[in-house]
Amino acid sequence: MAYQKALLATAIACAMASAPALALTDAQELxxxxxxxxxxxxxxxxxxTKTQNAEARARAAETKVETMSAHRAPAAVSSGNxxxxxxxxxxxxxxxxxxxxxxxxxxxxxxxxxxxxxxRVIGEGDVxxxxxxxxxxxxxxxxxxxxxxxxxxxxxxxxxISDRRLEVYFDHDRLGKLWMGKGWTASEDSSEMDLSGxxxxxxSSTADIAGGIKFRDGAGNLSMTRVGDVFLNLDGLGRRNxxxxxxxxxxxxxxxxxxxEDSAWxxxxxxxxxxxxxxxxxxxAYSDQQNNSGQVNGSASFLHNSGVSxxxxxxxxxxxxxxxxxxxxKLGYQNQWFNAGKTALSADYxxxxxxxxxxxxxxxxxxxxxxxxxxxATELYVxxxxxxxxxxGENLDEVDAxxxxxxxxx
Numbered sequence: 001m002a003y004q005k006a007l008l009a010t011a012i013a014c015a016m017a018s019a020p021a022l023a024l025t026d027a028q029e030l031x032x033x034x035x036x037x038x039x040x041x042x043x044x045x046x047x048x049t050k051t052q053n054a055e056a057r058a059r060a061a062e063t064k065v066e067t068m069s070a071h072r073a074p075a076a077v078s079s080g081n082x083x084x085x086x087x088x089x090x091x092x093x094x095x096x097x098x099x100x101x102x103x104x105x106x107x108x109x110x111x112x113x114x115x116x117x118x119x120r121v122i123g124e125g126d127v128x129x130x131x132x133x134x135x136x137x138x139x140x141x142x143x144x145x146x147x148x149x150x151x152x153x154x155x156x157x158x159x160x161i162s163d164r165r166l167e168v169y170f171d172h173d174r175l176g177k178l179w180m181g182k183g184w185t186a187s188e189d190s191s192e193m194d195l196s197g198x199x200x201x202x203x204s205s206t207a208d209i210a211g212g213i214k215f216r217d218g219a220g221n222l223s224m225t226r227v228g229d230v231f232l233n234l235d236g237l238g239r240r241n242x243x244x245x246x247x248x249x250x251x252x253x254x255x256x257x258x259x260x261e262d263s264a265w266x267x268x269x270x271x272x273x274x275x276x277x278x279x280x281x282x283x284x285a286y287s288d289q290q291n292n293s294g295q296v297n298g299s300a301s302f303l304h305n306s307g308v309s310x311x312x313x314x315x316x317x318x319x320x321x322x323x324x325x326x327x328x329x330k331l332g333y334q335n336q337w338f339n340a341g342k343t344a345l346s347a348d349y350x351x352x353x354x355x356x357x358x359x360x361x362x363x364x365x366x367x368x369x370x371x372x373x374x375x376x377a378t379e380l381y382v383x384x385x386x387x388x389x390x391x392x393g394e395n396l397d398e399v400d401a402x403x404x405x406x407x408x409x410x
Contacts, residue, residue, distance in 0.1 A: 083125045084135075090119040093200075095381075095405025097146060099213050102397025103220045108154060112405055113147040114208040115200055116140040118164060130173040136183065138165035146403070147211040151222055156212075164239060179244040179258075186244055186256035187236025187266040187285035187297070191313045195281055195303040196332030197344030200407060201383035202368040204299060204313040204328040206350045207231035209383060210401040218395035227387050227399060230355040230362040232326050234297045234315035237266050237287050262290045278304040293319035299328075307334045309346075326352040341372030359392035377409045 079086040093115050097108040111117050120138035127133055141161050142148075148156040167181030194203045201209065211228030237260055244258035252273040259265050266287035273280055284298035297315025309332040316325040332346035350364040366385035373380065387399040 079123060084123045085125070087122045088120070089122075089410060090117075090138075091115070091407050091409040092117045093405065093407040095146075095403050097149070097210065098402045099210060100400040101151060101213065101216050102399070103216055104151065106151065106154065108144060108146075108149045110144045110146045110149055110403075110405075111142040112201075112209065112403065112407070113142070113145050113211060114203070114205070115407060116142050116145065120165070132171045134169045134171065136165045136167050136169070138163070140164050145212070146209050147207075147228060150212040150214050150226065152214075153212070174248060176248050177246040179242070179246075182241045183239055183244070185237040185240050185242050185260055185266050185287075186246075186258040186268045187287045188238055189235065190268050190270075190283040190285035191233045191235040191297045191299050191315055191328075193281045193283050193299040193301045193313070194311050194330070195279060195301040196309045196311055196330055196346045197334045197342065198330075198332060198346040198368040198370045198381075198383075200370050200379055201381040201403065202346065202348055202366045202385065203330075204233040204311075204326075204350065205231075205235065206233075206328070206348070206364045206366060206385060206387075209385060209403045210387070210399065213387075213399055213401070215387075215389055215396040215399060218397070220397075223394075223396065225356060225389070225391075225396075230352060230360055230389055231350060231364060231387065232324055232352045232355050233313065233328065233350075234295055234317055234324065234326055236268070236285050236295075236297065237264055237289075240264075264288055264290050278302060289317070289319075293317055303334075308332070309334070311348075322354040322356075322358060324352065324354045326350065338371075341374040343372075344368075344370045357391060359390075361390045363388045363390075379407045381405060381407070 077086050077088050093112045094117070095110050095112045097110045099106050099108065118138060118140040120136065122134065122136055124132055124134040139161055143160055144156050163182060165183045167179055167183040169177060169179045171177045191204050192199070207228040211226060213227045214222045215225050215227070217223055240260045242258040242260040244256060246256040247254055253269065253271050255267070255269050257265070257267040264287070266285060268283055268285035270283040271280070272282075280300070280302050282298070282300035285296070287295045289295060295315065295317040299311070299313035301309060301311040303309040311330040311332070313328040314326065317323060328348065328350045330346050330348035332344060334342055334344040336342045345368070347367045348365070352362045354360055355362060364385055364387050366383060368381070368383040370379055370381045372378075382404040384400070384402050387401070389396050
């Protein structure tokens with residue numbers, strides 16, 4: 001504003017200089033021009049003061065808004081090392097489980113082992129446009145896991161916290177990904193490709209929702225055999241301490257191999273692609289178990305654009321003792337009937353042989369529903385399953401399980 005005053009004074013001075021005759025012959029008129037100049041300069045001062053006050057009020061208001069925003073939305077998670085970005089995520093999955101074992105019906109308050117409550121911290125840094133280094137710490141926190149609660153252990157609080165992933169990795173766009181530490185082996189999830197949208201409450205590992213429940217014999221006594229002992233899906237080597245390498249994806253295919261603790265190893269080939277008719281995901285794996293027994297397993301799932309899905313899984317372990325095997329099939333349908341989110345429905349069948357004894361034949365039938373609530377990052381679910389175990393020389397009652405719960409992600 002000061003430079004505007006200077007310009008104004010200069011302009012008036014020039015105008016006065018251009019009329020010297022007036023200045024010399026008419027002193028009264030010159031005094032009048034001086035008064036007008038003074039009034040103009042005073043008006044400019046007033047405008048400048050008003051503008052400065054308005055700017056101060058604006059800055060104060062902006063500072064107030066920033067302060068309020070800081071209280072309403074805390075700063076994001078930050079790393080102790082400015083070269084690494086950190087993210088925190090996880091979910092809580094709680095449910096109620098009702099079980100009828102042929103003699104008694106019990107209610108359990110559980111953590112659904114199909115997708116256990118967990119917390120993960122991921123740290124990543126970009127070494128170059130193609131190379132990322134990362135760390136992963138993931139733990140699960142299960143109080144009353146469905147894999148552990150039983151008729152004689154309705155409240156299980158032992159080993160609530162356990163590690164799922166403790167690893168470092170190096171991910172290169174062209175060279176592939178190297179993992180080191182505890183995490184997924186190459187064959188993990190190879191029996192569990194599932195696009196039905198209902199895996200949260202029913203997938204090839206059918207024992208997850210009631211794995212700790214014991215079968216009763218014909219006299220009503222509890223046996224030593226649990227649901228989780230006989231309903232196998234032979235899903236590779238699971239999560240272990242290992243060194244793993246994944247190739248980059250070529251036309252939807254990726255090859256992985258891992259050297260696992262206790263001299264075990266495995267390899268797996270996965271494939272995923274979108275077609276005009278829908279989406280396909282598939283995997284096949286071979287694992288050399290600790291006891292030198294080989295295992296082959298795999299799964300495939302196709303989701304049609306109409307919402308209909310078909311999922312299949314199978315596997316067999318070649319060992320000197322039992323040679324267990326399994327087959328699993330599921331038919332599903334998903335659609336968005338409600339504004340809240342997608343609704344997924346399915347029915348499945350599972351048979352597993354030779355799991356504990358050579359004569360074992362375990363069969364399970366189930367139905368599932370999962371309702372997504374997108375605005376809450378929540379999935380509501382309900383599922384029913386029947387477990388039937390046939391064993392030579394024993395008459396074991398069937399087990400019926402009904403589970404209902406919610407998983408909320410963060």
